[in-house]
Amino acid sequence: MDHFLYRDGILHAEDVPLTEVAAAVGTPFYCYSTATLTRHFRLFDEALAGTDHLVCYAMKANSNQAVLTLMARLGAGADVVSGGEYARALAAGFPGDKIVFSGVGKTRAEMRAALTGGIRQFNLESEPEMEALNEVALSLGTVAPVTVRVNPDVDARTHEKIATGKSENKFGIPISRAREVYARAAALPGLRVVGIDVHIGSQLTDLEPYGQAFDKVAELTRALRADGHDIRRLDLGGGLGIPYERSNTAPPLPVEYGALVKEKLGHLSCEIEIEPGRLIAGNAGLLVAQVIYVKSGEGRDFVILDAAMNDLVRPAMYGAWHDIVPVVEPAPGVAPRPYDVVGPVCESGDTFAKQRNLPPIAAGDLVAFRSAGAYGAVMASEYNSRPLIPEVLVKDGNFGLVRQRPSYEDLIARDTIPEWL
Ligand code: LLP
Numbered sequence: 001m002d003h004f005l006y007r008d009g010i011l012h013a014e015d016v017p018l019t020e021v022a023a024a025v026g027t028p029f030y031c032y033s034t035a036t037l038t039r040h041f042r043l044f045d046e047a048l049a050g051t052d053h054l055v056c057y058a059m060k061a062n063s064n065q066a067v068l069t070l071m072a073r074l075g076a077g078a079d080v081v082s083g084g085e086y087a088r089a090l091a092a093g094f095p096g097d098k099i100v101f102s103g104v105g106k107t108r109a110e111m112r113a114a115l116t117g118g119i120r121q122f123n124l125e126s127e128p129e130m131e132a133l134n135e136v137a138l139s140l141g142t143v144a145p146v147t148v149r150v151n152p153d154v155d156a157r158t159h160e161k162i163a164t165g166k167s168e169n170k171f172g173i174p175i176s177r178a179r180e181v182y183a184r185a186a187a188l189p190g191l192r193v194v195g196i197d198v199h200i201g202s203q204l205t206d207l208e209p210y211g212q213a214f215d216k217v218a219e220l221t222r223a224l225r226a227d228g229h230d231i232r233r234l235d236l237g238g239g240l241g242i243p244y245e246r247s248n249t250a251p252p253l254p255v256e257y258g259a260l261v262k263e264k265l266g267h268l269s270c271e272i273e274i275e276p277g278r279l280i281a282g283n284a285g286l287l288v289a290q291v292i293y294v295k296s297g298e299g300r301d302f303v304i305l306d307a308a309m310n311d312l313v314r315p316a317m318y319g320a321w322h323d324i325v326p327v328v329e330p331a332p333g334v335a336p337r338p339y340d341v342v343g344p345v346c347e348s349g350d351t352f353a354k355q356r357n358l359p360p361i362a363a364g365d366l367v368a369f370r371s372a373g374a375y376g377a378v379m380a381s382e383y384n385s386r387p388l389i390p391e392v393l394v395k396d397g398n399f400g401l402v403r404q405r406p407s408y409e410d411l412i413a414r415d416t417i418p419e420w421l
């Protein structure tokens with residue numbers, strides 16, 4: 001469920017007509033709903049009620065400071081994967097003891113920053129990384145709380161670019177080697193083992209792979225405890241999928257996912273951490289664009305938007321589907337027509353949808369891409385010297401610009417010309 005509905009023939013974000021936002025900030029822009037973000041966080045929190053748990057928002061999905069501030073105020077933890085995300089998390093008010101640091105290549109500088117600023121745990125992904133963190137912690141006279149990310153070798157049945165739990169993926173250590181690696185971690189004086197971490201992929205639309213991974217984690221918990229390790233936390237990663245295409249069957253709900261977590265792992269008396277990103281932010285955001293031209297090609301019509309692949313790269317990168325809807329509701333009974341929806345960037349990959357059935361579209365119309373709140377703005381670039389687009393947050397009848405559109409001058413001023421040129 002989200003809070004983007006037609007009212008009086010205009011698509012609204014909560015109580016704000018998107019036409020009003022477009023007039024105020026120009027197009028294209030991202031628009032997020034506070035109510036949807038809040039609701040989605042609470043769905044996870046409630047799904048794990050009765051179990052000691054922390055929902056660590058995977059901020060890679062949407063790391064706007066306003067979104068992070070909202071999450072921190074709701075009581076979420078944060079899952080960060082870089083020094084930049086760590087700095088954003090602290091700035092948004094997440095306490096250090098609610099921040100988990102994931103990622104396959106943490107640098108020593110990132111480790112130092114997190115150990116100094118406060119951290120709940122590092123999710124380590126390799127032995128060299130373990131040695132590095134040990135050294136950094138000792139040099140700071142501290143001990144780093146750690147889990148090891150295990151790769152359970154299960155097929156998440158998702159897009160190959162976002163599956164992470166197969167043995168051929170770069171993530172974690174093979175679960176078959178876990179006991180050996182944990183023994184090494186326990187022997188390092190700068191590390192304190194607190195649990196196990198697993199994340200098998202993103203946009204999972206089926207609980208079965210989770211079930212397989214959780215069974216393996218439960219077995220490993222028993223084995224590691226028998227080896228003398230203090231396993232009291234299980235970080236289960238993120239990955240629960242969202243319905244991108246409204247006509248398709250919906251993926252499992254957080255409450256079903258929570259029930260599976262409890263069924264498979266509840267008896268271990270561990271604290272449960274989860275790292276959802278997409279399900280919290282995805283359907284809490286739209287990308288709104290304006291039609292520049294409608295052009296008739298040979299056998300097809302192209303809708304050319306002022307948004308492009310640099311603003312929302314998911315269709316070009318993963319062949320991802322985003323529902324596209326007009327901001328002004330079409331009259332009932334109007335027959336849809338097939339369009340290729342494209343951006344102005346100079347490559348054919350800059351295509352959002354091919355032969356998509358849409359109500360008749362004309363230049364000047366506003367359209368909205370649904371499910372664009374996660375992995376939208378955060379993956380944007382300034383390719384073709386198109387400045388990053390603004391982000392707007394709505395709450396009830398209020399809207400605020402939470403990221404400004406840079407000017408061309410800003411863009412140019414970021415570069416410097418060496419005096420020897
Ligand atoms: N935890 C870890 C360690 C992760 O690597 C990820 C996502 C998450 C949590 C959050 O997963 P989520 O709940 O959002 O599925 N750019 C891609 C998605 C990449 C996901 C990367 N890792 C896309 O646009 O589909």
